[in-house]
Amino acid sequence: MxxxxxxxxxxxxxxxxxxxxxxxxxGIEAQIFEAAASLGEIGAAVNTSPNANKAxxxxxxxxxxxxxxxxxxxxxxxxxxxxxxxxxRDRRKTSARYSxxxxxxxxxxxxxxLASDLDPATLHLGHRLARIEEKGTSVALTFxxxxxxxxxxVIGADGIRSVIRRALYGDDNPSYTGQMVWRALxxxxxxxxxxxxxxxxxxxxxxxxxxxxxxIRGTALVNIVTQEDTDKWVEEGWSIAGDPAxxxxxxxxxxxxxEKLLSIVTECSKWGLFTRPLTANWxxxxxQLIGDAAHAMLPNAGQGACxxxxxxxxxxxWLAGERDPVEAFANFRRIRIPRVHAVQRLSFANARFKxxxxxxxxxxxxxxxxxxxxxxADWVWAYDPVAEWDKESTVPAMEPVERA
Numbered sequence: 001m002x003x004x005x006x007x008x009x010x011x012x013x014x015x016x017x018x019x020x021x022x023x024x025x026x027g028i029e030a031q032i033f034e035a036a037a038s039l040g041e042i043g044a045a046v047n048t049s050p051n052a053n054k055a056x057x058x059x060x061x062x063x064x065x066x067x068x069x070x071x072x073x074x075x076x077x078x079x080x081x082x083x084x085x086x087x088x089r090d091r092r093k094t095s096a097r098y099s100x101x102x103x104x105x106x107x108x109x110x111x112x113x114l115a116s117d118l119d120p121a122t123l124h125l126g127h128r129l130a131r132i133e134e135k136g137t138s139v140a141l142t143f144x145x146x147x148x149x150x151x152x153x154v155i156g157a158d159g160i161r162s163v164i165r166r167a168l169y170g171d172d173n174p175s176y177t178g179q180m181v182w183r184a185l186x187x188x189x190x191x192x193x194x195x196x197x198x199x200x201x202x203x204x205x206x207x208x209x210x211x212x213x214x215x216i217r218g219t220a221l222v223n224i225v226t227q228e229d230t231d232k233w234v235e236e237g238w239s240i241a242g243d244p245a246x247x248x249x250x251x252x253x254x255x256x257x258x259e260k261l262l263s264i265v266t267e268c269s270k271w272g273l274f275t276r277p278l279t280a281n282w283x284x285x286x287x288q289l290i291g292d293a294a295h296a297m298l299p300n301a302g303q304g305a306c307x308x309x310x311x312x313x314x315x316x317x318w319l320a321g322e323r324d325p326v327e328a329f330a331n332f333r334r335i336r337i338p339r340v341h342a343v344q345r346l347s348f349a350n351a352r353f354k355x356x357x358x359x360x361x362x363x364x365x366x367x368x369x370x371x372x373x374x375x376x377a378d379w380v381w382a383y384d385p386v387a388e389w390d391k392e393s394t395v396p397a398m399e400p401v402e403r404a
Contacts, residue, residue, distance in 0.1 A: 007031065007319075008141060008149055010129050010164055011157035012039055014046070014107075015291030015308035017114035019155055020122065022059040022316035030155070032118075033143065035128035039115055044185045045216050045223035046107045047072065050100035051383040052306035055313035057100070058386045064113035069103035070216055071095075073199040077373050079359060080206030083255030087366050087373055088199070098381055104201070104223075106216045129158065132167045132287075139286050153286045153325045155315070157308075160274060162293035169281050174274035174296055179351065181299075182226040182247045184268040188219040191264060195257045196222070204258050205373060207357045209251060213261060224265070226250070227273070227299070229355055242270035273298060278341045280333065288329040290315060295340045300350035301377060303343050310385045311336060317389045335392060342395035343380060350375045 007023065009016045012034030023030045048056065048065075056065055074091035078084060091102040115123070124147075131142040132154070141149040156164035160174055191213075196202050201214035209228035216223050228250050244265045254262060275296050282294040291308035315332050322328035354373050356362040365371040379396055 006152045007155065008033060008139070008151035008153075009155045009157055010141070011159060011291075011293070012036070012115075012123060012125070013157065013159065013291075014111060014114065014305050015293075015312065016155070016157035017111065017118065018056070018059065018309050018312035019157060019290060019315060020118055021061055021114060022055075022312040023319065024118070025059045026316050026320035028316070028319060029119075029122065031122050031124060031149070031151075033124045033127040033129065033141070033149070035126070035158075037126045039111065039123070039125065040108060044107060044183060044221075045214070045225070046105050046110055046305045047302045048103045048105070048110075048309065049302060049306050050095060050098035050102060050381045051385060052303075052309040053100045053103060055309045055385045058313055059316070060117065061113055064116055065103065065105070065110060066101070068109035068113055068217075069101070069105050070218065072102045072104045072201060072214075074102075075201050075203050075212070075214075075374070076199045077203045077205060078255070078257075079363070080204040080209070080211070080251060080258060081253050081255060081359075083257060084363075086205065086363060089372070089374055094381055102381075104214060104216055106221065106223075109217070129163045132164055134285055134287065137286075153288070153319075153329075156283065156287060156289040156293045157291050158293050160292040160296040162289065164287065165281070165289055165293050168284065168287065168289075172276070172279075172281065174276050177273045177275055177298065178229060178231070179227055179273045179298070180230050180232070180270060181273060182224070182228075182242060182250065182268055182270050184224040184244075184247070184265045186222040186224065186264055188215060188222050191222045191261065195261050202257075203373065204251075204254070205354045205362070206251070207359065208355050210354045210373075211251060211258065224261070224268075225299075227351065227354075240269055240271050242268040244268050275344075278344055280337055282333050282337065283329060285326055286329075288315065288332065295344060297340075297344045298347040298351055300354065301343055301347040301375065301380065303347065303380060307340055307343055310339075310383075313385050314389045321390075331390075335390065339383070339393035339395060342393075346375050346377065346380070 007030040009032045072091045077087040128144040133140040139154045211226040283289045290311040318328040
């Protein structure tokens with residue numbers, strides 16, 4: 001059986017659901033096709049900065065996300081071995097400056113908020129894409145369950161291992177960065193409050209690695225996420241079981257608060273970080289990629305989900321304003337690619353600075369104001385996708401990248 005739809009979104013994660021909400025805000029219905037049998041995001045937490053929250057508010061989910069978010073006070077950064085204070089950036093001041101909040105969420109709560117206003121009839125679970133065919137004025141999708149869909153346009157929001165991307169560009173697989181992540185989720189009541197003082201959002205940085213710990217769902221949970229340089233191959237995936245003892249060994253000689261935090265971990269997961277070279281391969285014709293399917297990036301600027309939310313709003317604006325969807329997609333790419341590429345470069349630069357081997361030099365660069373563990377991110381947060389959706393972004397020259 002072949003169903004006929006105007007817009008098919010492949011992928012029911014954060015990017016796909018945000019796109020569906022954005023289109024609905026402009027009176028455009030889309031059908032969402034998700035491979036999983038139930039709607040859900042693996043992973044514990046996600047951060048959204050003012051630029052992203054302006055997009056989320058504009059698509060009509062502002063109250064829903066505020067109800068499940070923590071307002072982020074800002075990251076307090078310490079040296080991993082000494083515990084010495086290095087930097088604090090007050091996110092509440094950032095929120096006031098840019099007239100939009102800075103949030104942290106449990107990822108599942110954010111996903112539920114995005115799904116809550118969508119018509120359940122538009123969400124098709126258990127639809128794993130098997131094949132895609134461009135047919136001139138439409139696109140044919142064939143799913144593993146033998147369902148076929150003929151759509152006027154397709155939005156590919158199917159993640160870093162995008163089936164649509166592979167169909168368009170062949171074996172354009174993401175490459176391993178030589179960095180890996182550990183993640184753990186703890187009960188807030190199990191973590192002594194002094195570990196996360198003074199802000200409840202602490203970062204430790206050291207040679208070749210860093211670790212973040214912060215509250216989500218109020219203080220009910222503490223999310224731990226790390227990143228380290230490694231010469232070992234680590235597979236990509238959100239749910240690869242890790243060994244807490246091995247996790248602890250990744251952070252030698254930790255200062256007492258960090259040592260205590262790591263001692264509480266009884267379960268963890270790990271995965272390798274993968275990314276792509278900066279590329280304009282974001283789609284063609286009647287097919288447009290968004291989110292990780294278009295521009296997978298390292299997490300060091302906190303912008304992976306944020307850039308997907310910008311994508312969702314801006315793409316919907318172009319589709320609402322252009323009669324020709326092919327032209328709308330081309331304009332979307334023209335506007336988005338320069339900004340997203342700059343954010344990707346910032347993410348690479350931040351990772352290298354956080355992992356500097358020379359801790360004394362790192363401290364001096366921060367103290368002098370020359371560098372920050374967040375990089376020069378004001379231009380990222382200051383962006384207003386609602387006001388600037390059709391304007392080419394002005395992006396700064398990237399900071400020099402410290403080599404370890």
